[in-house]
Amino acid sequence: MLEENLPLVETAFKKYYFENFNLLPVPTRSSEREFGYQKFNGGMNRHIGIKSNEELRLMLITNNPSDVYCSNGYYSFPNLPMSEKDWKEADLIFDIDAKDLNLDCRKEHTCIKCLACSEISSLQLTCPSCKSTKIEIKSVTCINCINGAKQEVFKLKKILEEDLAIKKEKIQVYFSGNEGFHIHVTDSVYQKLGSRERNDLVDYIMFRGIMPETFGMKKYKPERSSFVNIDDKGWRGRASKHIFGSKSKRSKAITEIISDPNGYTIFQHKLENLRDVIGVKIDPNVTIDIHRIFRLPGSLNSKSGMSKILCENLETINPFSDACFIDDEKTDIVADCPIEFTLKNKKFGPYQNEKVTIPKYAAIYLICKGLVNAT
Amino acid sequence: MTDLGQDEMSKYPFLADAGQYLKDQGFTLDQFGSDPDLQLFLDKAIHRIKSAANGILYKSDIKDNETSSDATLPIEVFSFLLAVILLKLNGNNTLIRKFSLAEARRAEDYLKKDLKEMSDKVELAKKIIYSLSSITVENADKKNEFFIPVYDYLKHSVHFHEKEWKLINRHVEDGKVFLNSEKVARLVRSELSNFISKKILSANSPSMVTGFKKSLEELASLAKKYYVPTMISTEYPPCIKHAIDVMEKGENLPHSGRFLLGTYLLGIGKSIEQIAPLFKNAPDYNEKITMYQLNHLKGSSGSGTEYKCPSCERVKSKDLCFATSDCDGIINPIQFKKKKILNA
Numbered sequence: 010m011l012e013e014n015l016p017l018v019e020t021a022f023k024k025y026y027f028e029n030f031n032l033l034p035v036p037t038r039s040s041e042r043e044f045g046y047q048k049f050n051g052g053m054n055r056h057i058g059i060k061s062n063e064e065l066r067l068m069l070i071t072n073n074p075s076d077v078y079c080s081n082g083y084y085s086f087p088n089l090p091m092s093e094k095d096w097k098e099a100d101l102i103f104d105i106d107a108k109d110l111n112l113d114c115r116k117e118h119t120c121i122k123c124l125a126c127s128e129i130s131s132l133q134l135t136c137p138s139c140k141s142t143k144i145e146i147k148s149v150t151c152i153n154c155i156n157g158a159k160q161e162v163f164k165l166k167k168i169l170e171e172d173l174a175i176k177k178e179k180i181q182v183y184f185s186g187n188e189g190f191h192i193h194v195t196d197s198v199y200q201k202l203g204s205r206e207r208n209d210l211v212d213y214i215m216f217r218g219i220m221p222e223t224f225g226m227k228k229y230k231p232e233r234s235s236f237v238n239i240d241d242k243g244w245r246g247r248a249s250k251h252i253f254g255s256k257s258k259r260s261k262a263i264t265e266i267i268s269d270p271n272g273y274t275i276f277q278h279k280l281e282n283l284r285d286v287i288g289v290k291i292d293p294n295v296t297i298d299i300h301r302i303f304r305l306p307g308s309l310n311s312k313s314g315m316s317k318i319l320c321e322n323l324e325t326i327n328p329f330s331d332a333c334f335i336d337d338e339k340t341d342i343v344a345d346c347p348i349e350f351t352l353k354n355k356k357f358g359p360y361q362n363e364k365v366t367i368p369k370y371a372a373i374y375l376i377c378k379g380l381v382n383a384t
Numbered sequence: 385m386t387d388l389g390q391d392e393m394s395k396y397p398f399l400a401d402a403g404q405y406l407k408d409q410g411f412t413l414d415q416f417g418s419d420p421d422l423q424l425f426l427d428k429a430i431h432r433i434k435s436a437a438n439g440i441l442y443k444s445d446i447k448d449n450e451t452s453s454d455a456t457l458p459i460e461v462f463s464f465l466l467a468v469i470l471l472k473l474n475g476n477n478t479l480i481r482k483f484s485l486a487e488a489r490r491a492e493d494y495l496k497k498d499l500k501e502m503s504d505k506v507e508l509a510k511k512i513i514y515s516l517s518s519i520t521v522e523n524a525d526k527k528n529e530f531f532i533p534v535y536d537y538l539k540h541s542v543h544f545h546e547k548e549w550k551l552i553n554r555h556v557e558d559g560k561v562f563l564n565s566e567k568v569a570r571l572v573r574s575e576l577s578n579f580i581s582k583k584i585l586s587a588n589s590p591s592m593v594t595g596f597k598k599s600l601e602e603l604a605s606l607a608k609k610y611y612v613p614t615m616i617s618t619e620y621p622p623c624i625k626h627a628i629d630v631m632e633k634g635e636n637l638p639h640s641g642r643f644l645l646g647t648y649l650l651g652i653g654k655s656i657e658q659i660a661p662l663f664k665n666a667p668d669y670n671e672k673i674t675m676y677q678l679n680h681l682k683g684s685s686g687s688g689t690e691y692k693c694p695s696c697e698r699v700k701s702k703d704l705c706f707a708t709s710d711c712d713g714i715i716n717p718i719q720f721k722k723k724k725i726l727n728a
Contacts, residue, residue: 174559
């Protein structure tokens with residue numbers, strides 16, 4: 010973040026925490042969790058113990074952080090170094106990021122910033138100004154991406170509830186504050202799973218590592234009777250629906266597969282291709298990590314200036330309005346954003362390195378995204 | 385644990401209270417060493433240990449899943465108990481581990497059969513599984529189909545590296561994983577093995593019985609095979625020292641640990657011939673397979689891909705990292721030696 014823009018963002022964040030402190034109550038069992046924060050253009054401060062709302066408020070006022078984090082893990086001594094914390098258990102957490110969906114619309118709201126000459130331009134492989142290949146990809150999010158991410162959340166919730174028998178009320182969905190959703194599962198039977206077990210759970214959710222035999226397709230002498238049914242629960246039924254289409258087409262499809270000498274390989278490829286369609290696109294590293302500090306619900310995301318908020322109704326939530334809490338005071342900045350974006354139902358951009366007067370929430374958004382220049 | 389009938393005592397002798405059983409039958413240890421009529425039991429015990437050492441499942445006299453005659457029960461139980469005493473007197477950890485694994489596999493076979501039976505044997509098998517592993521096994525609607533909670537499945541299945549054990553390759557619904565009796569029994573093999581070895585290791589050391597001398601000499605010469613010249617070098621990183629330590633004790637190092645050890649030692653220039661003996665003490669050691677796997681890692685067989693030592697991050701994720709301050713600044717165990725040299 011440019012030093013020149015820091016005071017504006019710092020003041021806006023401070024004001025948010027002062028006026029909206031009720032949006033970030035400390036999570037349950039806070040005395041067993043590790044907290045952390047980052048300061049603007051500063052490093053990470055971890056291993057902090059916070060027991061109450063008052064202590065959290067004091068931390069926010071004293072440090073004016075850019076980002077605030079809290080562990081999904083529970084420890085006997087959360088404020089000691091990692092090796093001495095004594096890990097007890099951890100909530101299951103999932104991160105779904107619109108960036109990972111690679112939707113067609115993404116190129117329309119992505120641009121590049123040259124790391125050599127700082128020139129911001131439309132999406133391309135090299136800087137048009139200095140020809141450097143050292144570029145940083147910058148993107149804003151569109152409602153299409155958010156809707157795509159929502160679909161992934163629905164897929165995930167279905168697996169958590171139907172396959173893993175996690176009760177609805179134990180699953181909380183949050184808008185991440187930037188380009189996706191965070192899903193927290195608290196107080197479930199899976200709390201004590203370690204990293205390795207979570208890794209296998211991740212593969213299950215992402216539909217990775219599937220074998221044709223799981224669906225009844227044998228390598229040698231495949232038999233019709235061993236194939237699973239479309240009505241089966243779990244992945245067997247869900248994937249069969251995609252492979253065979255419908256009950257009436259199943260029989261013919263099986264005949265084709267078992268009579269083809271390359272049937273096994275064909276079936277294997279079908280399953281691999283299906284992974285991108287039916288597997289849930291979660292970030293595996295987040296779920297595997299049992300010592301992670303994860304963005305605190307209600308806190309601001311310094312990548313956008315928006316808040317991480319609870320989605321009570323995922324269908325209807327529009328984060329570009331509902332998670333945008335910075336006020337609309339007129340603000341002057343030099344915007345350099347070759348792509349359009351929408352906040353609070355208002356369209357902004359494109360701006361070509363020009364001085365503009367826009368509401369503060371949009372100015373903060375551009376600064377956080379790094380799409381501004383010094384005046 | 386649970387009340388055992390005659391059949392169960394023969395199938396799962398490790399569940400019996402050894403001292404109590406001997407007392408109940410009116411025998412003392414000295415009698416087994418001195419009475420020629422009881423020599424048979426001692427021979428059987430040695431046979432049981434030797435079979436285990438050679439990776440062969442000891443063939444018992446149980447037929448059709450039931451003890452075949454009145455004589456079978458004492459032979460099965462006494463030979464097991466005497467084997468434990470002989471192992472305890474011999475004290476070789478590798479032999480104990482090998483024996484425990486072989487006995488676990490034998491018990492696994494019976495668990496498999498008992499689960500399949502439509503009698504009270506099923507309930508007893510389930511009780512045994514629960515006592516050893518805390519896994520609650522329940523019958524599903526189909527014949528020879530059971531289910532266990534997903535949590536319990538994951539806790540046990542992560543130790544297997546075959547793809548078929550991945551959760552994605554199982555029938556999962558409503559928080560349950562569906563398995564047949566073979567898979568349920570296989571899932572608890574390591575618990576069975578650990579239970580048996582713990583029982584042996586924690587048993588009080590018996591005082592020497594003169595009549596056991598010959599049998600113990602036989603065991604001593606058998607144990608010689610498992611002596612491995614120690615390879616510990618101060619230049620090895622702690623994760624490798626730990627892996628070598630586990631192997632030398634004859635404990636079971638997971639697949640990922642063996643991969644780490646093999647790729648590390650190959651990476652620092654050791655030859656396959658130098659590395660292979662390290663694996664000799666593994667409870668499931670098989671010389672042919674070890675040589676094949678090391679050659680595979682080196683890239684001299686199979687696809688020709690040479691496998692590199694995994695990164696510290698990867699090692700950490702597999703719970704195999706035992707970093708000390710000497711590890712600061714390295715991202716792969718292979719850099720440890722180089723760093724040491726640089727610092728020297």
